[in-house]
Amino acid sequence: MVFRSHMDLALEQARAAGARGEVPVGAVLVSAAGEVLAAAGNRTRELSDPSAHAEMLVIRAACAALGSERLTGCDLFVTLEPCPMCAAAISFARVSRLYYGASDPKSGGVAQGPRVFSHPQAHHAPEVYDGIGAAEAEALLRAFFAGLRSPLSN
Amino acid sequence: MVFRSHMDLALEQARAAGARGEVPVGAVLVSAAGEVLAAAGNRTRELSDPSAHAEMLVIRAACAALGSERLTGCDLFVTLEPCPMCAAAISFARVSRLYYGASDPKSGGVAQGPRVFSHPQAHHAPEVYDGIGAAEAEALLRAFFAGLRSPLSN
Numbered sequence: 001m002v003f004r005s006h007m008d009l010a011l012e013q014a015r016a017a018g019a020r021g022e023v024p025v026g027a028v029l030v031s032a033a034g035e036v037l038a039a040a041g042n043r044t045r046e047l048s049d050p051s052a053h054a055e056m057l058v059i060r061a062a063c064a065a066l067g068s069e070r071l072t073g074c075d076l077f078v079t080l081e082p083c084p085m086c087a088a089a090i091s092f093a094r095v096s097r098l099y100y101g102a103s104d105p106k107s108g109g110v111a112q113g114p115r116v117f118s119h120p121q122a123h124h125a126p127e128v129y130d131g132i133g134a135a136e137a138e139a140l141l142r143a144f145f146a147g148l149r150s151p152l153s154n
Numbered sequence: 155m156v157f158r159s160h161m162d163l164a165l166e167q168a169r170a171a172g173a174r175g176e177v178p179v180g181a182v183l184v185s186a187a188g189e190v191l192a193a194a195g196n197r198t199r200e201l202s203d204p205s206a207h208a209e210m211l212v213i214r215a216a217c218a219a220l221g222s223e224r225l226t227g228c229d230l231f232v233t234l235e236p237c238p239m240c241a242a243a244i245s246f247a248r249v250s251r252l253y254y255g256a257s258d259p260k261s262g263g264v265a266q267g268p269r270v271f272s273h274p275q276a277h278h279a280p281e282v283y284d285g286i287g288a289a290e291a292e293a294l295l296r297a298f299f300a301g302l303r304s305p306l307s308n
Contacts, residue, residue, distance in 0.1 A: 049214050050223045050246035051205065060203050069204045084270050085246070088239035088263065092204035106275065109242065113273030114263070116238050121260065121267035 006030055006077045007099060007133040009039055013054065014079045014140050017041025024140040025080045027054035029062040032073030032096075037062040054078060055086035059093050070094045079137035081130065084109030087116035091124045098126040101137035160184055160231045161253060161287040163193055167208065168233045168294050171195025178294040179234045181208035183216040186227030186250075191216040208232060209240035213247050224248045233291035235284065238263030241270035245278045252280040255291035 006028050013026025022042040029038045040057035044050055055078050062071055075097040076090060081104040088109075090098055100110070109116045110128060117125035160182050167180025176196040183192045194211035198204055209232050216225055229251040230244060235258040242263075244252055254264070263270045264282060271279035 044223055048217050048221050048223055050217060051210055051214060051243050056205055060205060063202050063204060067202050069198055069202055083242055084238045084263070084268060084275070085240075085242035088237055088242070088268075089205050092239070107277070108275060109238070109268075109270075113275035114238060114242075114268035114270050116263075116268050119267030121238070121262060123261070 004132065006036070006075070007079070007101065009036065010054075010077045010079050010101075011133055011136050011140070013039050013041040014137065015041075017043070017054070018140060018144050021045060024144050025054045025078065025137075027058045027076060027078040029058040029071065029095075030075045030077065037065060037071075037074065051085065053083065053086050055082050056089055059089050059095070063093065072096065075099065076126070077132075079133065080104050080141065081108035081110050081112070083107050084114040084116050087114075088122070090126060091117065091122045094124050095126045097129065099129045099132050101131070101133040102141065103130065103134070158286065160190070160229070161233070161255065163190065164208075164231045164233050164255075165287055165290050165294070167193050167195040168291065169195075171197070171208070172294060172298050175199060178298050179208045179232065179291075181212045181230060181232040183212040183225065183249075184229045184231065191219060191225075191228065205239065207237065207240050209236050210243055213243050213249070217247065226250065229253065230280070231286075233287065234258050234295065235262035235264050235266070237261050238268040238270050241268075242276070244280060245271065245276045248278050249280045251283065253283045253286050255285070255287040256295065257284065257288070 010026040014024040018024030038058040038061035043052040079101040164180040168178040172178030192212040192215035233255040
C-alpha cells in the first residue's frame with residue numbers, strides 16, 4: 001500500500017532523528033500526484049528551535065519548494081500524533097489528509113486535550129487516519145526514553 | 155511603563171507587516187534582564203511559510219541567538235491573541251509571561267476554542283495578560299481587512 005511505504009519512510013526519519021539524540025519522530029509530505037515533497041525528523045536540539053518538529057520541517061520545506069503557503073491536496077505522514085502547534089500548522093497549510101502512527105496522550109493535540117481540528121477556530125481540518133505503523137513508532141519512542149532514563153545506555 | 159513600551163514596539167512591527175501586505179501582527183521577545191532579544195511581524199506571504207507568524211519568528215530568533223530551545227524568564231509581547239500553533243510554541247519555549255493586545259475570537263488559541271494552556275498536554279503555561287494596546291491592535295487589523303475587501307483601496 002502506498003500509504004504504508006510513506007509511513008515506512010517517516011519511520012526511517014524517526015530512527016535517524018533518534019540516532020541524532022532527538023526525540024524519534026519522523027514526517028513525510030506527499031503531493032497530490034504522489035511525489036515525496038519533503039521528509040524530516042525532529043531537529044529541535046540541533047537547531048535550538050522548539051518549533052523544529054518533524055511536521056513543521058516538512059510543511060516549511062514543501063511550502064518553500066512550491067512557493068506557496070498552502071499544500072492543498074497533499075498528504076502528511078507522521079509517526080506520532082501531532083502536538084497542537086503542528087496540528088494548527090497542518091490546518092493553516094490546508095493539508096488534505098493526515099496519517100499518523102502512535103497516539104500521544106501526553107502531548108498530542110489532535111485526539112487529546114486541545115483537539116485543535118474540532119473547534120471553529122480551525123478553518124480547515126484534514127481527514128485524519130491514525131494507528132498506521134503505530135507499533136513501530138511506539139517501540140522507537142519507548143526505546144529512546146528508556147535509554148534517557150538508564151545511565152548505562154548508549 | 156516598560157510593558158507598554160514593549161507593546162508599542164510590537165505595534166510598530168505590526169504596522170510594518172501590514173505595509174508589506176501581511177496580516178498586521180507584531181511580536182517582541184524580551185529577556186529576563188529587560189533586553190529586546192527579537193522583534194518581528196508576520197511574514198507568511200513573503201516567506202511562503204504558514205508558520206511564519208510574528209510569535210514563531212521571535213521565538214525562533216531568540217532561541218537561535220541564545221543557542222537554547224528554552225526562553226525561561228523571558229516575556230513575549232504580541233499585538234493579537236496567539237493561535238494554537240503559537241500558543242504551543244510559547245509553551246515549548248517555556249516563555250514566562252505572555253502579554254497580548256486584541257482578542258481573536260476567530261482564530262485564537264489561548265482564550266478561545268482549543269485553549270492550549272488549559273490542558274494537561276501543555277507542560278508549561280505562561281502567566282497571561284491580555285488587552286494591552288488592544289485598541290491600536292484592533293484598529294490596525296480592522297483597517298487591513300477593510301482594505302482587502304475594498305476594490306478601491308491601495
